Amino acid sequence: MDFITTNNTKKSQRTQKSSPFCATCDTPTSGGFVKLLGNKSHHQIMKKLLLLLFIFFVIEGNAQNKLSFNNVDKNTYDYYNSGDWQSLILIGEEAIKNNIDYYYLNYRMGVANYMMKNYLLSLHYFEKAIYQNNTGLDDTILVRLLMQDYIFTNNYTKAEYLKEYHPDSEIRTMVFTKKLSQIYLEGGISITDNITQKVFEERKFYTFKQIDQFRTMKYVNADIQGYIKQNLSYQFAFSGLQIDRYKFFKDFQDTLEQNYTINQSYIYGGINYSLGNFYINPAINLPGYLSNELSIIGQDSITLRNIYDTVKVNKRNLVGGLRFGMKYKRMQVGIIASYSNLKNNSQYQLGAEFIYFPNGNLNAYMSTNLVGKWENGASYLILRQKFGMQFTPYMWGEMRLMLGDLKNFNADNGYYVYNTYDDLESIIDINLIFIVNKHIEFNFVFQHLLKENYLYSYPNAFNTKLETTNYYFQQINLIGGIKWKF
Numbered sequence: 001m002d003f004i005t006t007n008n009t010k011k012s013q014r015t016q017k018s019s020p021f022c023a024t025c026d027t028p029t030s031g032g033f034v035k036l037l038g039n040k041s042h043h044q045i046m047k048k049l050l051l052l053l054f055i056f057f058v059i060e061g062n063a064q065n066k067l068s069f070n071n072v073d074k075n076t077y078d079y080y081n082s083g084d085w086q087s088l089i090l091i092g093e094e095a096i097k098n099n100i101d102y103y104y105l106n107y108r109m110g111v112a113n114y115m116m117k118n119y120l121l122s123l124h125y126f127e128k129a130i131y132q133n134n135t136g137l138d139d140t141i142l143v144r145l146l147m148q149d150y151i152f153t154n155n156y157t158k159a160e161y162l163k164e165y166h167p168d169s170e171i172r173t174m175v176f177t178k179k180l181s182q183i184y185l186e187g188g189i190s191i192t193d194n195i196t197q198k199v200f201e202e203r204k205f206y207t208f209k210q211i212d213q214f215r216t217m218k219y220v221n222a223d224i225q226g227y228i229k230q231n232l233s234y235q236f237a238f239s240g241l242q243i244d245r246y247k248f249f250k251d252f253q254d255t256l257e258q259n260y261t262i263n264q265s266y267i268y269g270g271i272n273y274s275l276g277n278f279y280i281n282p283a284i285n286l287p288g289y290l291s292n293e294l295s296i297i298g299q300d301s302i303t304l305r306n307i308y309d310t311v312k313v314n315k316r317n318l319v320g321g322l323r324f325g326m327k328y329k330r331m332q333v334g335i336i337a338s339y340s341n342l343k344n345n346s347q348y349q350l351g352a353e354f355i356y357f358p359n360g361n362l363n364a365y366m367s368t369n370l371v372g373k374w375e376n377g378a379s380y381l382i383l384r385q386k387f388g389m390q391f392t393p394y395m396w397g398e399m400r401l402m403l404g405d406l407k408n409f410n411a412d413n414g415y416y417v418y419n420t421y422d423d424l425e426s427i428i429d430i431n432l433i434f435i436v437n438k439h440i441e442f443n444f445v446f447q448h449l450l451k452e453n454y455l456y457s458y459p460n461a462f463n464t465k466l467e468t469t470n471y472y473f474q475q476i477n478l479i480g481g482i483k484w485k486f
Contacts, residue, residue: 067091067098076108085112103133105187107142114145118360123149123158124329129461140167147171153362156181157231157274177227178486184224186481187355188445193473199455202469209250209457214422214475215259218242221481231274235283237415239266245421247294251306252461256311258294268415270321277327279334285319285414287342317342321414323353330357336371342408342419347375349410351382364389373409380405396433402426423452425472439485 072095079088092109095101110126113119125126126146130136138144143165150159163172192214199211223237249256270283291313298307318341318484325334334354340347351371358364369384382404390396402411406424410417418424429447436442456470 027112067095067100069100072100072105076105080108082113083115085115088112089116101128102137103129106132107136110142111145113360116360116452119149119152119362120330120357121360122146123153123155137165143167149169151176156227157233160230177230177233177426179228180224180226180486182225182483182485183222183235184481184483185220185222186443186445186479187218187220188477188479189219190475190477191299192216192475194249195453195471195473198471199248202455203457203467206250206457207460208464209248209455211248211453211455212421213246213248213453214451214473215246216242217227217244218477219477219479228271233272235268235272237266237268239268240264249294249296249306249308254274254308255304256294256308260291261295262289262291264289264419266417270413270415278324279326280324281322281413283321283323283413283415285321285410285417287317287319287417287419288315289317289405289419290314317419319410319414319417321410323413325353329359331355336369336413338410340410340414340416340417344419345375345408347373347408349373362390373405375408382406382409383413394435396435398431399432400427400429400431420451425450425452429477441483441485443481443483445477445479445481447479449475449477451475 006063061435064311072091075091076088076095079091089112092105092112095105096109106125106129110122110124113122113125123146126136126142126149131141143162144167146164147159148165150156150162151285159176163174163176166172196213199209199213203209203257205458219239219241221237221239223235225233225235227233239483243262243264245262247258247260259392265288267286267288269285270281272279292310293313294308296306297309297310297311299305300307319338320340321336321338323334323336325332332353334353336349336351336353338349340349349371351369353367353369355365355367358366365386365388367384367386367388369382371382371384373382374382382402384400386398386400388396388398403426406418406427408417408419409424427447427449429445431443431445433441433443450471453471453473455471457467457469458464459467
């Protein structure tokens with residue numbers, strides 16, 4: 001639905017306002033909203049050159065480095081009516097830097113950035129204008145464009161608040177913060193390097209050898225999201241992993257082998273509370289672990305030989321996360337923290353996240369997380385980087401990279417938990433998202449994991465000093481998903 005042009009077909013319940021008039025002119029503009037889409041005149045190039053000269057001479061000639069209010073007001077008014085959005089933005093940004101900041105300037109900046117598709121900047125200036133003059137909510141042009149800004153940037157909480165001021169009765173009856181807003185399902189399989197033969201040959205004549213190797217994995221995930229109230233949303237998810245592994249023991253007289261399965265489950269719940277541009281997001285994840293594993297359970301006191309048995313391991317752990325921060329123009333800056341007790345080890349994480357939208361809208365973004373991890377008296381630094389962009393109206397792409405000691409690490413506020421048996425060194429993945437329509441999306445993920453495994457051994461019964469040999473191997477995960485939006 002075109003929220004901008006519906007005023008011609010829907011009867012407004014509010015008075016139609018003209019475009020913002022010039023504060024230093026005698027009469028208001030007669031062009032109104034029609035001139036927002038007007039063609040540029042042949043004088044535009046000359047105007048831009050004059051604008052640059054104007055800014056240069058005013059700044060150089062003013063000892064306090066301030067622009068003239070009257071000149072700023074008149075020039076932005078002229079650019080507004082002629083549709084010269086770039087020139088308007090240029091002089092407007094310079095004026096605000098020099099403390100010339102008022103309702104009509106922010107109004108014009110909001111319109112100009114909207115027309116340039118800088119929706120994050122547009123809503124910033126419109127919100128400033130409303131803060132400076134709350135009667136701006138009676139202006140149908142401002143409300144229509146600001147509503148579009150909120151929809152294009154997924155600000156559904158603010159869209160829910162603004163809809164009561166919208167002149168279109170159909171918009172006023174829409175529900176933006178739905179009890180159930182989306183359901184997402186995904187699943188996948190893995191393939192990996194086989195290092196078994198290499199391990200058998202390593203330390204071939206040693207008395208004792210032990211290794212526990214990853215073989216294959218199957219993965220499923222279900223996720224639902226929605227709103228509890230206007231500024232309070234929830235997310236609930238369940239994930240399951242079925243991991244096949246191979247365990248090998250070579251003892252003085254015995255060689256034991258076991259193919260066994262680990263079943264891991266994750267129950268996640270989180271809420272997000274927003275207040276203006278500030279947000280806080282507490283979450284909890286309950287990882288579960290179930291397996292029957294061949295293990296050394298003791299040693300014979302007479303022969304000193306190891307005693308082996310299949311041991312059932314069943315446990316449920318805890319991961320608690322907290323994220324909070326603020327959004328400002330093109331940026332989102334926050335703090336992330338978590339606690340976990342995976343594998344009976346207490347771990348603390350503390351870091352910062354920075355999200356940047358270079359185009360002033362959601363069509364391209366960059367996310368950087370830098371996190372410190374403390375466990376067993378040691379500290380580690382983790383880097384998580386993500387890039388995303390829209391290739392076509394129906395296709396998006398993301399590339400993600402994570403580096404560091406990722407064993408027992410959790411990401412996305414505890415949503416992903418890497419409590420793997422192997423040491424995880426890095427994750428690189430590429431995600432392609434295909435948009436079928438406004439309700440259905442498909443995605444495909446190619447994920448590469450670099451892992452490290454260990455062979456434990458000692459030479460003979462007279463030398464039982466344990467030696468460790470490490471092996472790097474690759475795991476490839478292939479994941480597909482579908483999302484329904486309501």
